Amino acid sequence: MPDSTSKPNSHPEEKILANYFEELPGIVWRIDVVSNEITFLNKHAASPEGERIRAVLQNPQIPQEVIVPEDREQFRYSHQLIRSRRRTACSFRVRTETGRIKWYKLMGMPDPAHPRCSLGILLNISDHAETIMKATGSPQLSDKIDMVDQPVLLVRFMDRTVHLANQAARQLLSYDDNTLSRLTLQDLLRDNPDTDLYQVYEGLIFSDHWNGDLLVTDALGRSHLCAARIQAISRQEDNLLWITLSHHNNCTACKGVPVRGNETVAPRFSGASMRRCASVKTLLKTLLRALPEKSPTNALLLSRIFIDENVVSVTGVGTPFDKDPEDFAHPYEGSIAESILRFNQPNHVVAETSKSIKAIDWALFIPRGIRSYFAQPFYTDSGLTYVLIFCSTEPDSYDPDSEAPLKGLHQEFIANLERCLAKKR
Incomplete structure (x- = not known):
């Protein structure tokens, strides 16, 4: 059963919010990242297996048992971002006890009312996904990455050129589609030290994935500090790098544009x-x-x-x-x-x-x-x-x-x- 959450009578806006949560077609949750506690804020069961689905957010072992192998790494990375109070969204597939595949979408953000918490929703999007598959067959990579709210780039492993980018990535980088398709990974990561890029490639060689902070350069030459997750995937005989970005800072700070000189010692001060x-x-x-x-x-x-x-x-x-x-x-x-x-x-x-x-x-x-x-x-x-x-x-x-x-x-x-x-x- 979901946790019960008190809703004080003295705050009518909280009653309104609680009623709104009850109407949402998904599981609304709050995670305290300091005490590692989760609270479910509504009674919605995403399926008859609601208890099992909620456990995906609680028990680290459950995702390994119910999420299809191809989606586990993406879910794990998104869950890490939630525990770091970062915005994230990912879609993943779950195999039910009857063997049926269902699609879910997990979205999270820092809770603005609780500085040590993340807030989000877990939605059953099976009907949406099945509609896409019936219309186009198995979802194309372009459809799949556009289901992710964060910037996503697919880069060809052979020549390191950009194969696909979702809408969020195109907005972040400000490149037109023709220019973007000619870009290489070296162009996008040119503001990073060579030693950092070596660590990225080393991680991909030995474990097929890497995560950490990278500077990503846009069309205007601005460097954006992003948390990056790079995963090697194979799709229809193409070897690709799936790169998910989570933006860190504003462009002024990332670019290092001087704001003002930092203070020196006041003339009258004695050490x-x-x-x-x-x-x-x-x-x-x-x-x-x-x-x-x-x-x-x-x-x-x-x-x-x-x-x-x-x-x-x-x-x-x-x-x-x-x-x-x-x-x-x-x-x-x-x-x-x-x-x-x-x-x-x-x-x-x-x-x-x-x-x-x-x-x-x-x-x-x-x-x-x-x-x-x-x-x-x-x-x-x-x-x-x-x-x-x-x-x-x-x-x-x-x-x-x-x-x-x-x-x-x-x-x-x-x-x-x-x-x-x-x-x-």
């Missing part, structure tokens, strides 16, 4: 004041005062990294973090530190948090009104140890191509930070 600090919070407050007048930075955040424990320990200063305790914990998975290490970034800049897909942005920054930030990593002999984050309540406050804010104080800051931490041990 000696840091040597008088006795605690981490006092040190961070002193560093915050080192910023020049009219600085867009409203707060500082120090993240201490404990990868083996899957934890980052966070201490913040400035109005957005005034009510937060010192050393409050967040999972390392989905953190800024994880992004920095995974993609070997010298720093990590977010120009507009409302467009972010990182779990920690929705759990930590967005609820406190942080619109943009610049994160600077620091390494010791044991690896990534600290991340210092300059936070602003205004978007586009930091230039990703400039040196980190207050770079001239970083060395002295770290020395005094370790002194303050040693007192706590």
Whole structure:
């Protein structure tokens, strides 16, 4: 049975929304990506096997048992995006206990009312799919990729040219159909380092799939940072790469267009004041005062990294973090530190948090009104140890191509930070 969800009488709009969910021809769900819990928001059963279909979202073993082998990888990738609070949509086929094939569509998005949740619907689209197949026989690849809401490209494995692109991909890349058909994968991925592309090809050679972040260049030369999933497929004797993209950032941030120079140390600030600090919070407050007048930075955040424990320990200063305790914990998975290490970034800049897909942005920054930030990593002999984050309540406050804010104080800051931490041990 689906979970029961309370609908307070004091909020009539919630009653309206609950009634709307009950009328939808699909299973409406909410997943808390932090506590890994799913709640079903309506009583709809997509088929007489409703319990079994709902279990596809709950039990990792069920998709391996009921989803046809050709669609399992696409479902798994879409489910990963849901757990990362990203927008996604995919279609897949399920074999029922009687041996019949049914089509389903899974759609998900970040829940705007719950910063740690994804919200979505699971629809039975068998009638729609069967109508297409009766009209045209087995669905063509062009029909199949157009059922996906995210940008999809099919690239010929032999010469790496674009074979097909769905409407979402054509809109993202802004190429006309004739130009798109002449493009190669190298054209689209030209802004990525050769070492990154080597890892992509290595992944495809050894496991037939690869996923990670890539820069995809459009017709205007703008680089779009996208989460990419590349899967090798074979269709009617054609060997193809199925590439699904999920857009990360706005084009300004992706392209690296300077927004403004990052702040240097205020002329009247003395580094000696840091040597008088006795605690981490006092040190961070002193560093915050080192910023020049009219600085867009409203707060500082120090993240201490404990990868083996899957934890980052966070201490913040400035109005957005005034009510937060010192050393409050967040999972390392989905953190800024994880992004920095995974993609070997010298720093990590977010120009507009409302467009972010990182779990920690929705759990930590967005609820406190942080619109943009610049994160600077620091390494010791044991690896990534600290991340210092300059936070602003205004978007586009930091230039990703400039040196980190207050770079001239970083060395002295770290020395005094370790002194303050040693007192706590």
